[in-house]
Amino acid sequence: LPFLLLGVLIGLAAPAFLKLLNLFRTLFKRTGLGLPLRLALGGLLLGFLLIAIPRVAGNGFSVVSSMLHTDWAWYSVLLILVFKVLATGLTVGSGAVGGVFTPAIFVGAAFGTLFGQVILLVLPGLDLPLYLFTLVGMGAFLGAATSAPFMAILMLFEMTLSYQLVLPLIVACVMAYFVSRGVAEVAMYEVTLVRERDALLRHKLRHTTLAELVRPADTVVSTTTQMRDALQMFLDYPVRYLYVVNEEQVYQGVIAQPDLTRMLLDDNAAQDRVVGDILRMDFVKTLYPNMSLDEAQEHFVNFAGERLPVLNGDGSGRLIGVVYKSAVLEKYSAIKRSLDASGEVMLD
DSSP states (O other), X not given: OHHHHHHHHHHHHHHHHHHHHHHHHHHHHHTTOOHXXXXXXXXXXXHHHHHHOGGGSTTSHHHHHHHHHSOOOHHHHHHHHHHHHHHHHHHHHHTOSOOSHHHHHHHHHHHHHHHHHHHHHHOTTOOOOHHHHHHHHHHHHXXXXXXXXXXXXXXXXXXXXXXXXXXXXXXXXXXXXXHHHHHOOOOSSHHHHHHHHHHHHHHHHHHOBGGGGOBOOOOEEETTOBHHHHHHHXXXXXXXXXXXXXXXXXXXXXXXXXXXXXXXXXXXXXXXSBGGGGOBSSSSOOBOTTOBHHHHHHHHHTOOSSEEEXXXXXXXXXXXXXXXXXXXXXXXXXXXXXXXXXXXXXXX
């Protein structure tokens, strides 16, 4: 349970750490300086920081090793944690070639150590070594920041070869990962964001159905409608065909404008005939509300028209409306734009 709680807290802290680094990038860009001057400014500020706290220099492995083997006062851990985050922000924000991988391990170790000190203070009877919290904090923070919990679990196990570490490490890493992804879509590497946005786009396209795109069908006639009334509807609406239903509103097919025009040219008395005489069942394919956008697109690809009829999905065959090709394309574009915009906001 303590490691479950540690995973939750790290799941909240890891996105905050990455957003803080993005904030430093934004602040340096707002100075309006070129890259060489930004690098110089970042190096100057970092140099002053290292004069005050030399131990935050480098990849931090020596400090992590010290935390694992010696007892640190809580205020010392907190102090070096704050200054290490500041040093990383100055390095990354100014554009210097510095990495975020090892600082994430450092921050996780310090965070785990602080958490362990609090837990052991509150629960003095808990028979757990402090270094266990340090190691689990390293793995959980790394897994949440990189969105790769399995990698973090394997790496920490390979580093320690401790079977005692496996269960709390798995619990904390998995919990930290899901909490961090639920709190904010941000990751250490852009390729992770691109992959997840593409996966989300595919998921939305597969599960978005036509039900929300159905529009009322205005050009509907009955099988007993006379030809003159159908002709008037063709004059009133710029369409190529009319949908035909029976008395129970069950879809029967369509009548095409060329068929009606040809009949009227051949026989002047055809106006008194009914629509059911020239009914065509195979002119258009029908859609259903539970169809996905991908399925609907396959129907539209081989169809020159703009709309297709939608039948009730309960098997009754009732006509409930139409779906326009433009609405399907617009939905595709809207989903794509929303994901692209969210990705750009995250990176900015």
